[in-house]
Amino acid sequence: VGSIKREMTFTFQAEDLKRDSSKKASHHYLFPLAMEEDTKAGDARKASWVLDHEKENTRSVCLLEQKRKVVSSSIDVPPARKSPEELDMDKVTAAMVLTSLSTSPLVRSPPVRPHDSLSGSWKEAGCVPSSSSSSGYWSWSAPSDQSNPSTPSPPLSADSFKPLRSPAQPPPDDGIDEADAGSLLFDEPIPRKRKNSMKVMFKCLWKNCGKVLSTAAGIQKHIRTIHLGRVGDSDYSDGEEDFYYTEIKLNTDSVAEGLSSLAPGSPSQSLASPPTFPIPDSSRAETPGARTDSKLVTPLSRSAPTTLYLVHADHAYQATPPVTIPGSAKFTPNGSSFSISWQSPPVTFTGLPVSPTHHHPPAGAGEQRQHTHTVLSSPPRGAVGLRKPRGEGKKCRKVYGMENRDMWCTACRWKKACQRFVD
């Protein structure tokens, strides 16, 4: 926090932003690779940082991306000029806006760009999780962790489901607009592959300084003002300061760990979410949530599913075409058969109004019944008192009557659980 504060001080005490950021941005990252190699070879202090080759590559690409982003953002800079006072206010406003936005998933939305380049900092928000935005960043990037770690894009967007479709092709249209998807795909292939436990800081390489800031802009400003003595023109960057700082990676596993430990265990995440992702949990059994589930409720998850499948097999005829699923078609994230499956389990399972999370405690009678059934297999009807409480609605028999028996659903005709009028 301290470093951020300081950095923001540096950023916003700057005399002016009259020199537009496009100029600064345009040659701000002219030598990312050169600087990289330079600092790597030259500075012995760097040995203290754990930097393997791969990370270095990632970093370079990341820097390149920053550059590209900044350059592109400079194109969007509105041409309007303002008085210095207005600009000062703008800076403050921009700071607040950016601070708030940097914690939201929409941080990459286009309208932010001009301010982004205007303030000169936070531009790495899309590429590097800055410490100040960590909470927001982690919080919404965690759900998409199953499919791809550290996707810096909204959680439920197409990105999360991309692995489900053919990986070679970009999704045609998944609800986010085409251009955005394209820019996502094109702009950030590397960061999404990176482990999201890495946080990038920028360390001043000036002799006896070693100051560490969380943003490139901050460290540049630091170098410019402190070491290069460019006080009056603090915002102007000729790229020289690039040679005096380096990027370091900190492992913020603690954050990710906390989240990951929270995610599988918390009922709201892994247990209550099945309505949204019923299939991925069972089909993609390697998701951490599912695995933890099976680990936590071993007796149930080991027994119940088998029973479920037995029941299901027994009632396989219930999957007749004219099934009407009341009010379910809402959650078909990418057109797969999600909606059907989350209605079906309660039906084939017990016929109870059981919530789709079949190991949720309130699932009561049916659940227990399944349980006792499998555990005490010898007494066929051991727990008689635990019979399920009979469905509420009228079924085919009552609706059509005995005389219209041919209009019943097959299940009803066979005296099985009705599948047309599901409770």
Place this chain on the structure above:
DNA sequence: GCTGCCGGGTA
């Protein structure tokens, strides 16, 4: 007694 449907039987 009607109804829903589980468990089990038959072809």
Place this chain on the structure above:
DNA sequence: TACCCGGCAGC
């Protein structure tokens, strides 16, 4: 696998 039905239990 498709179909049927005895019988239990909720209403």
